[in-house]
Amino acid sequence: MTATLSKPALKIGPYQVDTPVVLAPMAGITNVAFRRLCREYGAGLYVCEMITARAVVERHPGTLHMMTFDEQEHPRSMQLYGVDPKTMSEAVKIIVGEGLADHIDTNWGCPVAKVCRKGGGAALPYKRRLFANIISACVEAAAPAGVPVTAKFRIGIDDEHHTYLDAGRIAEAEGAAAVSLHARTAAQRYSGQADWSYIAKLKEAVTTIPVLGNGDVFTADDALRMVAEAGCDGVVVGRGCLGRPWLFGELEAAFAGREIPKGPNLGEVARVLRRHAELLVEHDGPGKAMRDLRKHMAWYFMGFPVGSELRRRFAMVSSLAELDELIGQLDHEAPFPDAAEGPRGRQGSPGKVTLPHGWLDDPDDPSVPAGADMMHSGG
Incomplete structure (x- = not known):
């Protein structure tokens, strides 16, 4: 625990995150109500549901409603999905120009079939030049307002096509303020166990910005263990807080070296x-x-x-x-049951990732995938 606590405070651009914990954006979950509930328990960075760049540009009413933050929420973190550098840039300009968010996270981890089969989500980092163009466009658009841009991605498409090291180095080179790795492939979806050794490898490759780990953090002990084993600068918590918003209080106590509160009755x-x-x-x-x-x-x-x-x-x-x-x-x-400490939320089974025809032919092709832009926000 001492090694964990001796780490410097997590910084995302200009923002110091005293408890190095990020609430992962989850479709249909991390709306303003759930984020406020979690924030009432502990400090950290709380990211809203995924917002699609196309929907921002088109001023989709449902998306604008989702882009709601509590008055006390700061910094306001928004996750943005897109596949076209121009659309992403335009959306970021709207967001920062109208003061709608203080931090923009970009989504490259979605394993959903309808997204990957069009070249979006976890499929896109395979296209290195396109990925670089998008990160660069977002960083450039956000720079005048001093809004940091981060990137969250997976190990890769499947065991034969790992993309995380390239994605990390590219994001770092193009000016991202931090990167997060969900230590599973898209083919794994949410099944099996996350392999934290990949987070350690990413931390070795990306040296000038924070590296955050994601995957199977269900307890405060899990979070401390991930930081100790992988050497990452913080943890991203997704399914572990479902039905357990008080987990953020436990995480705050753990990272501060205090006794972890007992589970609620x-x-x-x-x-x-x-x-x-x-x-x-x-x-x-x-x-x-x-x-x-x-x-x-x-x-x-x-x-x-x-x-x-x-x-x-x-x-x-x-x-x-x-x-x-x-x-x-x-x-x-x-009393709080021991049985409540394990995995929760979706798990499912691994499966083959369907990709656009010829997607794997040329990783340096910067072409924007056809039909992957989505109007619907939230996943």
Whole structure:
């Protein structure tokens, strides 16, 4: 732990991140309500859901609503997806010109089939010149406002096509303020175990900007172990905080060398759930908020003694009044279960990554993939 704590504070451009922890952008999860809930527990950098550059340029109403930050949220971090240097540049100019965000992260880790088969997400860093052109365009567009640009990517497309070392070196050379590696390939999706040794290799290759690690950080101990084993400058937390926003308090304590707080009992979890509901209602109105909340129920109650019928009713909740009635039926004294410490969220199975025809022929082809720009934000 001493070695971990002796590291200098994480800096992303001009911003010092005292607790070296970043909330990963997750589609349908990291909206302003969830980010605020997490921030109430601990310091760090909290990134909003993925925003598509095309949707920003076209002023898509749903995307503009997603680009919402809390008044106390600083720096405001936004993840941007795109495949065209010109579109990405235009979107960044809008974002920084209108003061919509203080930090822009670029998405090169999405393993979703509909994205990769068009050359976007985790497929794109294989095209080294195109990747360099996009990072360069974003950095140049953000520079007048002093907004740092970062890049998050995976090990590569599959075991035969690793791209992370090139991606890291290119991002560093083109002026990115930091890089993050999800230590899985696109073919792995979220299955199996993340291999943190790749984070260590990236840290050896990228020497002038922070390198952050992502993958299988489910507890504060995991975070300390990743930093110790991989030598990275901080951790990116995704699925580990699903139904566990208090994880950020545990991470803050761990990195400060304090005792890690004990997990909450079921009564405290119910209070957090109720707070989450209130924040969602404030952001989206009661109808959409309750629909959005339903997917969080299994994560909040993971490992707790909640009967199947009560779980079913929570998963169909439609109002705050109904939520309160259901919360009243919980055993508020039930302690935090050991079973809740493991993996959570999507895992699935590995699979072949479908790519555009001829995609692997020439890694130095700077052509923009046809049809990969998306209007829909959030993943």
